[in-house]
Amino acid sequence: MQTANLLPLVLVIAMVAYALAYMRSRSVAAPLGGIRNLKALPFYYAARAALWCAIPALIILGAWAGFEGKVIQNMVISSLPSESVPQTPGEASLVLSQISNVAAGKLDPNFVPAEIVGAADLLGQLRAQSSQFKTTLVLLIALLGGTFAWTRVKPHINARENVERTLRWIFFVCAAVAILTTVGIVFSVIFETVRFFGKVPITEFLFGTSWSPQTALRADQVGADGAFGIIPLFTGTLLISFIALAVSVPVGLLSAVYLSEYATKPMRATLKPMLEMLAGVPTVVYGFFAALTVAPFIRDLAEGIGLEASSQSALAAGLVMGIMIIPFVSSLSDDVINAVPQNLRDGSLALGATQSETMKNVIFPAALPGIMGGILLAASRAIGETMIVVMAAGLAAHLTANPLDSVTTVTVQIVTLLTGDQEFDSAKTLAAFALGMMLFIVTLLLNVVALKIVRKYREQYD
Amino acid sequence: MNTLNTTVSNEAGLQNAAVTPAKEERPAETVIEEGQTVGTPFSDDPKFRLRNVEVFYGADRAIKNISLDIARNEVIAFIGPSGCGKSTFLRCLNRMNDSIDICRVKGALHLDDQDIYDPKRDVVELRARVGMVFQKPNPFPKSIYDNVAYGPRIHGLANRKSDLDDIVENSLRKAGLWNEVKDRLDATATGMSGGQQQRLCIARAIAVSPEVVLMDEPCSALDPIATAKVEELIAELSASYTIVIVTHSMQQAARVSHRTAYFHLGHLVEVNDTDKVFTSPEHELTESYITGRFG
Helix, strand or coil: CCHHHHHHHHHHHHHHHHHHHHHHHHHHHHHHCCHHHCCCCHHHHHHHHHHHHHHHHHHHHHHHHHHHHHHHHHHHHHHCCHHHCCCCHHHHHHHHHHHHHHHHCCCCHHHCCHHHHHHHHHHHHHHHHHHHHHHHHHHHHHHHHHHHHHHCCCCCCCHHHHHHHHHHHHHHHHHHHHHHHHHHHHHHHHHHHHHHHHHCCHHHHHHCCCEECCCCCCCCCCCCCCEECCHHHHHHHHHHHHHHHHHHHHHHHHHHHHHHHHCCHHHHHHHHHHHHHHHHCCHHHHHHHHHHHHHHHHHHHHHHCCCCCCCCCHHHHHHHHHHHHHHHHHHHHHHHHHHCCHHHHHHHHHCCCCHHHHHHHHHHHHHHHHHHHHHHHHHHHHHHCCHHHHHHCCCCCCCCCCCCCCCCCHHHHHHHHHCCCCCCCCHHHHHHHHHHHHHHHHHHHHHHHHHHHHHHHCCCCC | CHHHHHCCCCHHHHHHHCCCHHHCCCCCCCCCCCCCCEECCCCCCEEEEEEEEEEEECCEEEEEEEEEEEECCCEEEEECCCCCCHHHHHHHCCCHHHHCCCEEEEEEEEECCEECCCCCCCHHHHHHHEEEECCCCCCCCCEHHHHHHHHHHHCCCCCCHHHHHHHHHHHHHHCCCHHHHCCCCCCEHHHCCHHHHHHHHHHHHHCCCCCEEEEECCCCCCCHHHHHHHHHHHHHHCCCCEEEEECCCHHHHHHHCCEEEEEECCEEEEEEEHHHHHHCCCCHHHHHHHCCCCC
16 A cells, blocks of 8 residues: 555554543543543543554654655665666666656666566565555554554553653754754765865856856866856845845834834724735746836936946846845734733833934833844845846846946856756856855855844843 | 723722722721811921822723822822822822823922922922932942942033042932942942842932932842931931932831822822821721722
8 A cells, every 4th residue: 555545544553442441530520530540631532542553653654655655666776787787876777767758658668678577566565565565564553553552541550641751852853953953954965065165166157256067068168167256246245135134224223113112003904914915926926026117217217417337237136136125024023013012102202202312222222132123134134035136137147236237146156056957066056066065154154143233232121 | 000000090999909808897988078177287488399190091090180299308108009109109209100101190299389380490409309218229230339429420520530420429428339349440340249239229229329219129129137227328418418219118118218198099098197197097998998998
């Protein structure tokens, strides 16, 4: 039986176990004079039965699904006659895909060597056996677990503690999944980055001022040497992020102040959701807004006052990105400003402070950690934003501080490096991982610095 | 404030609204005539002259036609059952009700013959003259020094750092806190004990040299020892300030105040010298309240 079918079946068995254990606990309780004479509520006995039933079975099922393929592959490969055993991993995967295609009937057996056909038969056999064995084992374990828990529905056994302990483990596993995923991503990026630095020296990568990642595919190709200096990319990213933050932080913060301190209740109830709607606009929409409306407008304006401007500019991308991240700043800031206790406001107002003095001297310092959090979130959105930049700021890596020039960012380059046909182990593709790594380090540092700032200046009110 | 909204505003509802049935002993015919306050509500030399004051929360009338004088340098205590409007009335005196959207104040309220609710009135100046101490100590999450210096800085009372230092020291001395905190003026105020925090709030209020100090149940969050200290402080401050104190503790009213005003369901029932209120109250509602028959 397939895993997809087995999974619901196990759950059904668990539910049956739940129901049976529930009924049994009630019937056990009845002669004793009600469920208050049990050590735990019927729910706990039932939940324990369901857990006993489902968890071991699911663990077996998961392990089986994880290792089945590899084990069968190895058995098939080792069954091949010694002269046709593949020597390299590449060959092995070729042979294996041949075998599985024959087994699946996609490849005519007459076109392949006899040993492959034999191996395909073996593959089919092994798969059938494995599936049968798995089904039996899983169902058996589910039933055994359920039965065991059912027989343990006894008044003196405290099922509550068992269930609580199990739940604690389940929660722990969920938390661990998130952390392990992050760790896994970081490590895979690190390994690829190390490979990249095997091809391109780290000093050239970190301090090079020219970025043109076109490498030669063939030895005789001309004019494609490849330059991997990230400085133009990072200056581009910083320039655009800086413009975006210069727009969104003041506007977002002040609108949060208005919403939380000055606006009347109905006003706030209308304005806040409308402001948050900005966050719901897809970035690609912002992108073409930036490329088709804002960028030409800025170019015309700049030419009008005699400045030279390209039709794709960092300013256009930054401005639109700034609008996009206003809600991140304003919504979070508004929440934390609101969370500052009213009695601090009263205390300041009663001393004769005006509303804005109260804001500046009392509320703002108390709300600082949350406001910083909002700004950080906005900053990481700005650094990570890709679509607007692709459309409005261009792809050319210029090392410039002129916001009217076209620039490109780290994320945009990652996208262009990984789209299109490339060898996976070429420097060009691996550069994407190195860029990702750098981006990760920069945002991490940003977080650490911001945390330090907040610790230093915050005024804790509780 | 919520309790105010639920009170019954007419006299017929009065008898079953505030009075718990179990303690009901008061004759059924006791009614309050609106605007009729027994005792001595008026003064020859008033600091505050308050006439026909009414406060509305939306459609609810929380204060019903109250007239009262608060004399210069007296300590007057507002007492009464919960939800009787004494805090609301107190907050009219420095316009702290302004920040509540649905609150409207009617009537003639004057501080030294100046209209408090004049639309052209500068609230900042008013609040600099009429300081306030709240029920729950609310020091700012800043250092002790900065808490006291907050008001003087805002109002530009000190030209030099040394002037500010003097103001801070004097205020802390007046609040009886100087000896306890002089070595840790830079420590955060929120780390102090509740009683110290409340005295710091008093120091903060008097640092801007107000003429009046309003106190809204200043001791209700404090233990008996801290309460005794604050009461001692009130007695000392009464020499130089007019003090209006709202309190739930009748003993406290008796200990610290010169005059006592008894509020009941938005009415000002009786105002008299404190001794008289607690020994021979004129109004039967006052008598019922101070003898503990309800409240």
